[in-house]
Amino acid sequence: MSFFDSTTRQHMASAYSDGAKFTEIIINNVVVHGILDVVDDALLLYRIGRNMPQLLLAAPIAAWIATKRHSLIDPTRIMLKDNSRESDIGHRRTADTIADGKQMIRLFGVEPYFTQHHIHDQDEKRRLKAPIDALYSLSHAVDTAVSSTERMVITCLLLLKAQLTRTGITPMEVDTYSGLLGSLSRRTGYIVGFPSRLRSYSANINLYRQYASIDPEAPYVVEGCRPAPNWPQASKIEFRDFTLRYRADLPPALSGINLTINPGEKIGIVGRTGAGKSTLVKSLFRLVHGTTGGTILVDGQDIGAMGIGDLRPRLGIIPQESTMFRGSFKRNLDPLQEHTVEDMWAALIKSGIAPKVSPPRDRNGGLVVDEYDEAYEREVADAARRWAGAGWMKRLALLVFTVRPVIKVAKRSTSLHSLGRVAESSSQSFSGGQQQLFGLCRALMRKRRIVVLDEATANVDLETDRHMQQLVRDEFGGCTVLTIAHRLETIMGSDRIVVKDKGRIAETGSPQELIDAGGHFAELVKANDFGT
Numbered sequence: 001m002s003f004f005d006s007t008t009r010q011h012m013a014s015a016y017s018d019g020a021k022f023t024e025i026i027i028n029n030v031v032v033h034g035i036l037d038v039v040d041d042a043l044l045l046y047r048i049g050r051n052m053p054q055l056l057l058a059a060p061i062a063a064w065i066a067t068k069r070h071s072l073i074d075p076t077r078i079m080l081k082d083n084s085r086e087s088d089i090g091h092r093r094t095a096d097t098i099a100d101g102k103q104m105i106r107l108f109g110v111e112p113y114f115t116q117h118h119i120h121d122q123d124e125k126r127r128l129k130a131p132i133d134a135l136y137s138l139s140h141a142v143d144t145a146v147s148s149t150e151r152m153v154i155t156c157l158l159l160l161k162a163q164l165t166r167t168g169i170t171p172m173e174v175d176t177y178s179g180l181l182g183s184l185s186r187r188t189g190y191i192v193g194f195p196s197r198l199r200s201y202s203a204n205i206n207l208y209r210q211y212a213s214i215d216p217e218a219p220y221v222v223e224g225c226r227p228a229p230n231w232p233q234a235s236k237i238e239f240r241d242f243t244l245r246y247r248a249d250l251p252p253a254l255s256g257i258n259l260t261i262n263p264g265e266k267i268g269i270v271g272r273t274g275a276g277k278s279t280l281v282k283s284l285f286r287l288v289h290g291t292t293g294g295t296i297l298v299d300g301q302d303i304g305a306m307g308i309g310d311l312r313p314r315l316g317i318i319p320q321e322s323t324m325f326r327g328s329f330k331r332n333l334d335p336l337q338e339h340t341v342e343d344m345w346a347a348l349i350k351s352g353i354a355p356k357v358s359p360p361r362d363r364n365g366g367l368v369v370d371e372y373d374e375a376y377e378r379e380v381a382d383a384a385r386r387w388a389g390a391g392w393m394k395r396l397a398l399l400v401f402t403v404r405p406v407i408k409v410a411k412r413s414t415s416l417h418s419l420g421r422v423a424e425s426s427s428q429s430f431s432g433g434q435q436q437l438f439g440l441c442r443a444l445m446r447k448r449r450i451v452v453l454d455e456a457t458a459n460v461d462l463e464t465d466r467h468m469q470q471l472v473r474d475e476f477g478g479c480t481v482l483t484i485a486h487r488l489e490t491i492m493g494s495d496r497i498v499v500k501d502k503g504r505i506a507e508t509g510s511p512q513e514l515i516d517a518g519g520h521f522a523e524l525v526k527a528n529d530f531g532t
């Protein structure tokens with residue numbers, strides 16, 4: 001987590017792909033091309049030696065020019081590129097902050113500060129880009145000057161030869177020999193400049209290696225410590241002296257947690273911001289890569305000992321922000337393709353996403369699903385390719401047989417009455433509340449014995465919140481449900497409330513017991529002006 005805290009996603013993605021690219025370039029250049037180049041160079045020298053040995057005299061001069069060119073231009077260019085990469089990282093970090101925090105930026109009216117910051121980053125980027133571009137132009141100009149000089153030297157040599165041997169001179173001869181000399185000097189330049197290029201690549205590769213050697217998560221499966229296929233059955237959760245720190249140098253986010261949640265119990269978790277509510281449920285999924293103490297038992301089995309592949313899929317979660325994929329409703333509802341279309345429609349209707357009407361059926365009575373997804377996109381791309389390369393007869397046939405059905409599918413896909421409807425991405429197609437309803441749908445279909453609602457109704461209105469809570473009570477009747485909520489009404493119907501404070505459990509009991517006790521919870525109720 002500390003790595004993700006200090007490294008932006010874009011930086012990671014670009015550094016990782018650059019690293020991968022340069023590693024490939026080096027393997028390609030050194031191992032494959034290196035060997036081929038030696039053979040190629042030997043053949044080139046042989047051809048020059050046979051046809052015009054005096055040209056070999058030009059080789060040291062070409063090498064000298066290439067060395068000079070590289071020593072003059074390359075170090076500066078590499079330095080500028082390194083600086084530009086650094087400034088690019090800073091720029092992306094600011095862009096990330098602005099994109100993630102736009103609401104807060106507006107709320108606090110600090111747009112001028114971030115605009116200024118952004119402009120400064122842009123200026124810095126341009127400031128470094130201009131000399132880099134100039135250096136590219138300079139090296140291009142040097143190359144052109146060198147090749148023109150080479151052409152001139154060759155022409156002079158050929159003229160001299162023609163004069164001495166009293167033979168003619170053809171333009172082809174000039175082209176062939178200047179081509180040979182050009183290859184010779186380019187090759188020399190390439191070899192001379194290789195160490196400096198290698199230095200620049202190696203910076204990326206080091207970063208790549210650094211990223212590649214980050215500690216992985218816990219093992220997916222631990223043989224010898226695998227739970228039964230139907231685990232957890234009863235769904236009893238026990239936190240025993242559980243402690244968690246995000247990093248060794250940070251104070252504990254959870255400390256001395258001793259809590260037993262009985263099978264089928266509905267638990268509401270409340271507490272001030274930063275009290276450790278989310279961390280408590282994250283630790284149930286083993287999502288925190290920190291240092292822990294104590295144990296968490298589910299149905300008597302230590303979850304810390306088993307593989308995460310055996311743990312996480314057995315628990316259900318409706319998160320605050322459900323991940324939405326680009327693709328159809330169907331793909332979003334069931335990314336792992338585990339459920340039937342009937343299940344999906346049932347969940348959509350129960351959650352209230354789909355209108356409460358009977359789902360559309362085809363002529364045979366089957367539920368309608370349009371496989372829009374990649375298959376559809378491939379079909380369109382395919383049709384476009386075929387269209388571009390076809391004559392008018394073929395185009396006519398394509399119109400009838402390919403394009404029309406594709407358009408039909410596209411039209412049908414835009415209706416809500418189809419699981420093939422396309423979700424562009426989370427932010428574009430759905431509101432925060434709708435995304436939460438999608439999360440609920442997924443949980444309804446998966447039906448796990450332990451379900452966690454982490455601020456799952458934070459973005460929906462009070463009425464939808466009530467509907468969701470009722471649905472959870474109905475659908476997860478015998479299951480253990482942990483609900484984190486800031487809105488007290490969301491957890492008032494719980495069997496028991498756990499009040500968290502500064503990483504500890506401050507109090508537990510039924511809502512009424514806690515209100516009567518007059519502790520933290522009673523204060524929260526009073527502060528929220530919430531009567532029972």
Ligand SMILES: Nc1ncnc2c1ncn2[C@@H]1O[C@H](COP(=O)(O)OP(=O)(O)OP(=O)(O)O)[C@@H](O)[C@H]1O
Pocket residue numbers: 001002005246247250253271272273274275276277278279280
């Ligand atoms: N990735 C992280 N790295 C370091 N510390 C973290 C990280 N995530 C959370 N914390 C710290 O752990 C503590 C508990 O955070 P947690 O998110 O569990 O609180 P919370 O009660 O869920 O808060 P909220 O109501 O705002 O969601 C906080 O002090 C927080 O700063």
